[in-house]
Amino acid sequence: MVNPQSRSSGASPIERKLHAVKLDLPVPEMTSQSRLLHLPLEICAEVLALLDSRDILSCSETCKLLRTLVSSLTTLQYILALSAHGMRDGLRALPLTASERLNLLRTRRASWRTLTLGAPSTSIHLPGACQAYDLVGGYFGKCSGARETEVSIDTDDRRTITLVTLPSFEPPQETKVETYDLGVQTKDFASDPSQDLIALLEMPGVDGSIKLHLRRLSEPGTTHPEAGVGVLTGSAENFIAECMLDVADDVLVLYVREPEPRIIIFNWRTGEQLVNMEPPSHPVMPDDFSFISPRSFLVTYAHTDAIRLFTFTSPSSSQTLEATATLRIPPPAPGARLSVLNAITGPWLARAPSGSAHFPLNERRIHMFNLTIAGADGLWHELLIVVRAQTLSSILQHGISPPDYFLAPQLFSTSSTAFGLADEEKTLWEWTEWLPSYARVIALSQQFHWQRYVHGSRMLAHGIAGLHMLDFDVPIKDGERKKWKDTGLFGKGSIAVWEEGEKGVPVSGVLNVGGDVGGGEDDGDGTHWAQGLVIDEVDAPYHSLNSNSPISPFDKVLEQEPELVSALPYGCVCIPVPVPPDDGRGGTYTGFMLDEQRVVGVRSVEDGEVLDVWTL
Known part of the structure; x- marks a missing residue:
């Protein structure tokens, strides 16, 4: 031996x-x-x-x-x-x-x-008026052309797509810009680089007839080899004015927003149409759509019954669905009115995109709901409600599991009975059952004209103090949490993590949440500290209902009013908005997007857009 x-x-x-x-x-x-x-x-x-x-x-x-x-x-x-x-x-x-x-x-x-944005790594000029775009897995795509009318557009317009391979720091990757002739007039497109897939919505007919072309992203003129059929066909039963495409693994959705909302979902690998229905109305029309997983989705409404969750199967048993669960939000205060509830989430990637050593777990993505409220005070108010995809999936499985101990150990101090499985027949969730413990409500105006400002657990927001990066996946095992602590309240350059017992912001005149649920102590300057997590005043400009001029947020009339408690932990970094580089093109930033490796600023210039890319 x-x-x-x-x-x-x-x-x-x-x-x-x-x-x-x-x-x-x-x-x-x-x-x-x-x-x-x-x-x-x-x-x-x-x-x-x-x-x-x-x-x-x-x-x-x-x-x-x-x-x-x-x-x-x-x-x-x-x-x-x-x-x-x-x-x-x-x-x-x-x-x-x-x-x-x-x-x-x-x-x-x-x-x-420690996000800082100095000079961009590269700037990419993309001429032409953008009519459709997407940022997924290190690729940015853009279709240019004139806006269509209800009758027609120029038959030679919107037949090309520009695909940009964005640069990366590690592993090194150079910028590449290529333009392809698609052979069809394109109204919208969606892509998943991890599957080498791009789906093109051909300009629909005036009767609502649709054609979805399934192509390879690397060769947009070539049919995707895994597609059941090269062109999916169907009908929205009406003219399509405004719509969106999205892909989640093997399913593809066409969500028609205007004039009549409709959801059409295909399994693009088999060619089967799985869902074709008008979302239920009650008593307001739906606002938005988002995939939760490849077999579930949500629809939002500017109503107390705000978020409806649906599940479906492939093969399909029925193309018309009933909601599996409904999530309520607090009702508006007397004299206030819920106006719009939009839903934003990051892209669903079936597998690792090219050049990625790692990528976000789909179940740890966040869903951000942007709620606009016409307040009783005559002002527009915007609140962001953030929840994880895994929480929505748990609700669809008739129960909520305890929060991940990697992320929010303080929540385990709550009685375990609060996390018991719900009645198997439960379909209606009051806001008090899900929002306080599993979501975060933030008073922050979202001013971007471009989507894809949410990726994985992170999101970008542009406020008065600067550009905010909010991260809702705050680990506790790496010893980093203390580094995020700061006494500043999201001033320029400040860093903070919001946990249990942080400062609250009143919501009287906006939402009706009952009495004072804070129950905390005065910190000596008249500011109330709640026991749980609350609406956070990050950088919330209020606007008059009849004006776009910013008004100082949270005036003294509101200081002693009820607070809304929410508990999803997050970190926030606030930095000055970058100054556009002096490259002779000028322009101003109309939005910022992000993925795992980059921040992308979009400058609107006279003849199109410029992408300013910062690599991390």
């Missing part, structure tokens, strides 16, 4: 440390519980690497050897870091070791938390 000390004499420092620990331990009896410890360390590490992050952590708490093994091996630390950051491992074909992937993950995370 080989002497353990001699066997480890040529080993790495980590191996020598592990063997030293193993020598200090008594040899356990061979039982089913101890067999793992009798395996060679290399095999033991491979076994642990097959576990998920929670099981790895559980194993590390059982004995000194496994704790040292987990804390010493980069592969296991990378698995834990992915889970803590809400990420999934990317392409194994990338020439990066586990150590390099871990360092990249940590470096990029730190870059987001």
